[in-house]
Amino acid sequence: MDEEQITAAAYNDRSSYAKNRNKKRKSAGNRFLQNAKGFGRKHSFGRGAELEQEEYNYFLEILEALNGMTGDDTEERSTMANNVYAQIRDKEIKACSNQLSSRVLDNLLGFTDEETLQHVMTVFGENFRVVCCDKFASHVLQKTLFIAVLRCIGEMQVDEDKDASECRKKRKSDVGREMDYNLVMDFSPGHRRVCGKFVKKVAKFLLNNLEEFVWDSFGNYVIRQCVSNLAGITELKIGKGNSAEIRKLIVPDKWFKLINEFCSRLLVWPQFPEFPYNEFTSVLLQNILTSLDQTQDKFQMLQIGEKLLNDSFLLKDPEQDQSDERQKLPKVFHRDSSIRLLEVLVSVADPNFFKDQLYKRLFQGNVLLLSQTRATNFSVQKFLDCVSDKHILEHFFSELEVGLEEILQLGHTGVVASLAKACSRLACQQGKFVKLLLEALHCSDATGVKLLTPVLNLMPPEKQSSVQIHLHGSLILQAILDFNKPIKLVTAILETKNDQLAKVFTDPKGSFIVNAFIASKFVGEKSREKLIRHMEGCYMDLALSSHGSRVLELLYESAGSSQKEAIVRELSERVAQLNSKPWGVIINRKLRVEAYRQNPSQWKNSSKAIGGQRAEKIFDDIVDTGSQSKKRK
Known part of the structure; x- marks a missing residue:
């Protein structure tokens, strides 16, 4: 197989990987669909309100069609939405109260036309008490409120936000596309006013029935969404678990x-x-x-x-044993x-x-005890992440320093990571932190990898059974590299053998250490150059790893012209192997490794030309910025 075939195969592998990832994203929806079909075969037509078999099968077909849709299908979704809502005219409450049909109606509501949405708002407005606390209908009510908010405030969003929304339409998230669609569509002023009245009507109804709905699991959720939307806060699920994207909008x-x-x-x-x-x-x-x-x-x-x-x-909690x-x-x-x-x-x-109030009355004097307790150590982390006063941090530090080793032994490593970030952010207690950390890890006198490994693993050398990078260990090292004097850890990195560093840099958690090393204004230029030279012989190892390839790009961008050539020269000797991985193909394209292999001189000349163009562009940008500033004055 020649190199072109290898390259094509690598692109196909990457394409297959992307397809498999998309399949996983759809798996949850497919599971729901398969379960719904199973219920139908048993003549059980959904949880909640019972549907007729014909109705149930209709919604099954719609859900199956929705699962098969791609991103660029706004018109198709809009047509389907209006047709489906026309089918349930005068039966909206029953349809919303069934698990299957409520899922379909929820997914389509954001793509309905003005008349359809207004009809749905009217129906819900007459049946708030019924739908607010219903297990399934409450979700459709929440979506109706959300869409009404978006349509009401769409014109208030600044142009930059609308431009960003256009770009976000390419996202795979159905909720993200739905949100962007309702923000940028040109709805009539009358429709926007109706949506605004509905938002106010929902809020007033919830206020008048607060005592009842606050204690109800579904009613409570409607209240929470209403309050958040009134403030312009929207939350979009972007992945599995609790990962979400928060967008803040301009509201009246x-x-x-x-x-x-x-x-x-x-x-x-x-x-x-x-x-x-x-x-x-x-x-x-x-x-x-x-x-x-x-x-x-x-x-x-x-x-x-x-x-x-x-x-x-x-x-004081009377249920607790006060002797403890x-x-x-x-x-x-x-x-x-x-x-x-x-x-x-x-x-x-x-x-x-x-x-x-919070520090002096709740945390002061309790910091070490809170850090040592499983449930409360997260409160200490949050406090450290938010502290902005050096004096408070100094007092906080004085309470923690005597128990730093025990905190690490208990596995509450997030406290130490947050402390490191606070020391970096406030430029406070940095030298003391490094000293106490190394003492806690029993590696104060170590150098090179014997110092680096305990910090990355957050484990003293005598207790290490296997070399595994700890997330908080990586974060702590990144914070230390941003300290005013990170020389001890910088030296440890540079004294570690390059093949050992390559293993660290190809790790998902360890790769970000290079970001901190390159970006830190307290790591000298010579140290950066030394790291790039130090990794010679391991550039291919980096290029063939998904995380290491990103590290290689960082090193390349920070390197001088001669070192850039050294990186590409090393890669050019094994182009076929480089093209065997999708990320290797990307490195080949970005660094023009194939071009170097065919003609090094031409590669050098074109690299100089590209560098000159970049410098010229930067200069032009500076000139343009200066001209605009003068005009504003």
């Missing part, structure tokens, strides 16, 4: 008054002090705090924060739901409340 200022009304109603409830300890109400308060942060309502946020702190968080040191902690640290609420409050609190 008058919607903020509705959020305030939710806050005011809840604050006067006698049950408010118990809200943090109930899963439903805790998550509701988390959404409210996030929404208030988005709307920059500091007064309302302070009211909620103070009431939570004084009436709820600082209480850990049980003497304030009540907030004894429940998972309240701990998560505290973490949100920490992330949105203003500096004064953060320092004078």
Whole structure:
């Protein structure tokens, strides 16, 4: 097989990989479809409201058609949406209350025309109480609210956001395409007003029935989405688990008054002090705090924060054994739901409340104990991620330093990673951190790989059974490389054999160390050049790995002209092997390895020309920026 055939095969492999990945994304939808078909064969026509067999089979066909659609199908979806909603005219509530049909209606609602959506809003407006707490219909109500919000505020979004939305249409996420479609479509002013009235109507209904819906799992979720949407916060699932993309939109200022009304109603409830300890109400308060942060309502946020702190968080839990040191902690640290609420409050609190209330009254004096406890060490991490005052960090550090080794032994490595990032961000306690870390890992006097490995593994040398990079070890090293004086770890990296470094750099977690090494303004130019030269003989190992190939690109971009040629020369000696992997093919194309193999002199000349063009472009950009600045003046 010649090199062209190898290259083609590599591209085909990459294409197959992408197809397989897309199949996995669709697997959940396919499983639902197969389960629904199974129910149909057993003459069980869906959970929730019972459908007729003919209706059930109709929705099965629609769902199957939806699963087979690709990204560029907006017109087809819109036609299908209007047809399906026409089929269920006057039977909307029943259809929305069935698991199968509600899934179909939810997926299609965002692509309906103006008349269809307005009819759905009218039907829901007359049946709010029924649909709010229904297991399946509540999801369609949430989608109706979401689409109404998008259509109402679409014209308010800035042009840059609309341009970005056009680009996002290429995404595979159905929800992302639906969102972008409703933001950029040119709906009539009358339709936008109707959508705005529906949003307000939903909010008012929820406010008037707050006591009933707050404790209901489905009604509570509708309230949470309503509050978030009123603040312009949207959350799109972009992968498995809980991964999501948060987009913040411009919304009318008058919607903020509705959020305030939710806050005011809840604050006067006698049950408010118990809200943090109930899963439903805790998550509701988390959404409210996030929404208030988005709307920059500091007064309302302070009211909620103070009431939570004084009436709820600082209480002693009578159910806990007060003879145990850990049980003497304030009540907030004894429940998972309240701990998560505290973490949100920490992330949105203003500096004064953060320092004078949260730190002094909850964390001060308890830092080490909280770091050593499994449930509460995440609160310490969140606090360190949000701290902006050097003096607080110094006090925090003084409590943690005596127990750093024990924290690592307990496996609460996230605390140490957050501490490293805080030291880097605030340029504080950096030398002391490195000293204490190396002492905790029993490698203070080590050099080279004997120093690097314990830091990456977060394990003392005598306890290491296998070499495996720890995520937090990588993050800690990245933070240290951004310290003012990272020389000890920089030297350790450069003294490690290049084949051992190649194994680190091809690891998904270890590869990002190179990003920090290259980007750090405290790692000298000579050290960067030395690292690039040090990796000679291992460039192919990097190129043949998905993560290592990205590292190789970083090294190449940072290298001087002679070193760039050295990288390409090494790769050119094994072009066939380079083309055996999809990422190797990409490296071949970007670095023009094949061109170098055929004619090194021509490659050098073209590289100089490309470099000159880049420099000229940068100069032109600077000149253009300067001209625009003068015009503005």
